[in-house]
Amino acid sequence: MTHLGADVVQALPKVLLHDHLDGGLRPATVLELAADVGHELPAATPDALADWFATSADSGSLERYLETFAHTVAVMQTAEALERVAREAVLDLAADGVVHAELRWAPEQHLARGLTMTQAVEAVQAGIDDGIARAAADGRTLRAGQILCALRHTDHWAEVAGLAIALRGDGVLGFDLAGPEQGFPPSRHDGVWRHLATHQIPVTIHAGEAAGVGSVADAVAVGQALRLGHGVRIIEDITFGTDDGAPAPGTDRISGSDGAGGSATLGPVANWVRDQQIPLEVCPVSNTQTGAATSIADHPITRLKELDFAVTLNTDNRLMSRTSLSHEMMLLNTEAGWTLEDLLDVTVTAAWSAFAHHDERRALVEQVIVPGFQKIERASL
Incomplete structure (x- = not known):
């Protein structure tokens, strides 16, 4: 394996599907904005x-992890x-080689000083557009947009869904x-999913991070999710064993990094997610922080990729995880043996x-x- x-x-072109706007602020910006509004922070310098x-x-706890967002x-x-914040996020991602970015955030959390949700979304979009223009002036081209989050434990799902419908485009x-x-669960407001599908x-739904296979099943069956935020605990619906003969139906042969053979038997949810190629928005560093994975070397992303799940690589929260997409790639290369x-x-x-749209995705790939x-490969030879 080459490091x-x-x-x-x-220098690699990158695509980022799962990045929280309120989890990617520059520390210096947090300090300056906190001073403007009189918010007390736990530290006084950017470092x-x-x-x-x-x-x-x-901390190994998703709940403790989420507490850090009170300050941002x-x-x-x-x-x-x-x-x-949106402008700087786009500029930081462009500098990291990201050519397509989807920034997610919950508008309902940003109304304390009188903004409406619509005004908040419009402000974020103004920042995204400005960031794209500034990046282009520096010779970096990228596409970026917003994914609007509703929060599971509040009751603004329909309002946020309506906003997504109104501002699509x-x-x-x-x-x-x-x-x-x-x-x-998604069934708390199951009419929202039909409304979104109609329009x-x-x-995408966060599932298979703090909860297990049942959460993934609900996301795809009730929420009609086209992608799964994290989704790594789908591994709990897969049984791994030794390769001791012809595989049974629903069983795949796999090879470990040490060359040893093995088998993997997929349960019904894992089979469905793989058969339908529902993309997993995997965030390795974040997953090790919240306890969804023990280490990068043992992270489920590698085995899921070997089993032909539709795996994507993401950052989740660049500030909290002190990460970037380049950093995530480097760790998978050095600690999990990933190649170019x-x-x-x-x-x-x-x-x-x-x-x-399909034509936009095809152009991005081709x-x-x-x-x-x-x-990059030719230059590195």
Whole structure:
């Protein structure tokens, strides 16, 4: 296995489907915005604040991880702040080689200073558009848009869905259900999913992160999810064993990184997700922080990819996880043995899974992703 250089990975064209706007602020921006609104922070310098976010998030608990958002959300309550955060997010992603980005956030959390949800979404879009223009002026081209999140534990699902419908075509790409999985299934407001489907709004749902296979089943059956946010606990519906003869129906032979053979028997939910090629928005570093995975080396993403699940690679929350898409790629290369071909595979899968029209996805794959990887591969030989 060849270790890829940081400059090689940095230069690769990337597609990011799962990145939370309120989880990707620059530490210096958090400090400046907090000073403007009089919000008290746990640290007083950018470096110290970055350390606090990463340490607090690295607790092994999703609940503790989510507590860090109290500070970022608190400073994102005005149109000016939302526009700035969105602009900087786009610029940071462009600098990391991202050519398609879908930024998700929950508008209902940003109304404390008088904004309506519509005004909040418009402010974020203004920031995204400005960031795209500034990146283009620096020679970096990317597409970016918003995914609007409703929170599982509140009752604004229909309102957020209506906003996604009304602003589709004005930068809004789709709808997401986020927040605590346990106890708040998609069936709480099952009419929302029919309404979204009627208006052809793409849906992704956080599932298979804090809760297990049942959460994934609900997301695809009730929520009609076209993608799964995280989805890694689908691995719990797969039984791994030794390769001791002809595989039974529903069983695949797999090869480990050590070359040893084995088998994997998929349960009904895992079979459905794989058969339908429902993309998994996997976020390796975040998953190790919240306890959905023990390490990068043992992360389910590698086995799921070997089993031909539609795996995509994502950042989740760049501030809390102190990560970037380049960083995620580097870790998979150095700790899980991923090759340049593996990275191309998940990037192409992400491009084909984007909430964009078919012709746009095809152009992204054929004109940007594949040529970009080929160029980097030739240069590195």
